[in-house]
Amino acid sequence: MSIRSDPLIGVVRPPHRAASLALWLDRESVFSWLMMTLPLLFLAAFVGYPFVYGILLSLQDRPVAQPGHFVGLKNFIADYHDPIFWRVAINTFVYTAVATLLKMVGGLGLALAMNQHFRMKNLVRAVLLLPFIVPTVLSTVAWMWMLDPAFSVVNRILIGLGWPRPGPSWLGNPILAMCSIIVINTWRGLPFYGITLLAGLQTVPPELYEAATIDGASGWQRFRYVTLPLLQPIILIVTLFSVIFTFADFQLVYVLTHGGPQNATQLFATYAFDIGMGAGQLGLGASVALTMLPALALLIVALTLYLRKQ
């Protein structure tokens, strides 16, 4: 419509200078770019510039509060020869893969359980989302207390059920510490998965199930051949989101274990923080953070293209 109205205005108004400026401003492209200038400048200054500057930093030897000098790929070579760095890489991949899988399976279970008729469903749905809403740091502190070496309520319940004293050392044992951060990440992210998939389930037309039932499909077959294929796009989007933000997770680990014991739960983000902020090696820290980039870029491009296609 707006295409048709443009020439009309041109015909009605005499071609004064002011009018032609107004006409120029009225063009879709001019209006759009003028409108977007401020937010784009903001993003360029606070995302674009730091991003490029981060790459430059990673190529410098740059102790905090001192001028840096260019060292080429020395930081990345140092990372390559750092055994902790490889530990961190393995940790991050294990953490991301296991937590995402648990969230996916658990979230699907939650969505299926919630996709039935029962009373107070909206209230239950609202309450179930609480772990996702509440600031991560605050709920993680609660988990820290639940897994406390001396007064863990989890252990006291386990001991009450007959587990030998003193119960597992959740945050002191390297493997259990990794399990703990995975469980807490799952606890927080599962409702998001569940409620999003529930919304997807509710768009599946009931006729499809009826048709499948008439054709003799069992409950499992209906799930496998009707529900899953229709949910696939939503599962894909949610999973990509979840992978990106689990891969780059910082808060949970920083609060719960600080990467310990013996770097057993150290992730890329917390390790970059320790080196950059703790040890004051901005350049080396930036290089650790940037090693996340290839995997992240792949995921981000995949998701962006997919969202665009939708």
Added chain:
Amino acid sequence: MAQGMVPGMVTGHGWLERTLRVWLPVGCFLVLALFPFYWMAITSIKPNAELYNKNLMPLLVRNPTLKHYVDLLTETSFLLWTWNTMLVAVVSTAISLVLGTMLAYPLARMRFAGAGLIAMTVAAVYLVPQPLLFLPLADVINRLDLGNTLTSVILTYPTMLVPFCAWLLLGYFKTVPKELEEAARIDGAGRLQTMRQIFLPLCIPGFISAGIFAFTLSQNEFLYALIFLTKSSVRTVPVGVIAELIRGDVFYWGQLMAGALLGSIPVALIYSFFVEHYVAGLTSGSVKG
């Protein structure tokens, strides 16, 4: 499990089957989701004598006390941190809604060269996680001499919130019918006028969704606040709780849990008022998880 998805088919089953199929799984999820909050609440009202006595059954309170809350509010700067958190969340949410709208409106309504590229860029920027940017940003904030000011976080939170709001609003804007705007244009209204007076008032639900999300995300933010705010007087609740309530190896669990609970309440309250908007925004498939 899948049988339960066909409403018309669940007929004639006994209450036992219904309990097994509906309330058992839902109940399990509820207990798992809520237990940490129960434990937070119950710890915050237990006197220390009960808290650190291993011989008592831990799941109940015998002599509830508000001592931890009183201590938290009088001995620490918790109220100040709450004020800082609110101020930062409200201002950065407002900035992000305005800037997000300025990006989303042209992308939703105008045709111009480069629109596709901008939309892709916004989506990609939205997906860039903070740990990729925090070291260079810390240096930028230092050079701007903004360390230990609330301005530092008010400026940096929108780096994640603007693309997020733009993306969510873009989806919403596209669902608003164009007819009213077209009518206004034919009546001779300028583009800006059409947008402000005709279009934006139609989008209040979209702004509420985006606003609540932005608000919760700012309340949740930790990394930038941890790096930029090192003085107690400018801290936000998450950083204050971590940096000042955990003192060395001595934990003040009663106070910590009181702080965690109080710090969660504003978000939970806002969320409960707008839960339908929140779920609507969530299920539009554009939220971080």
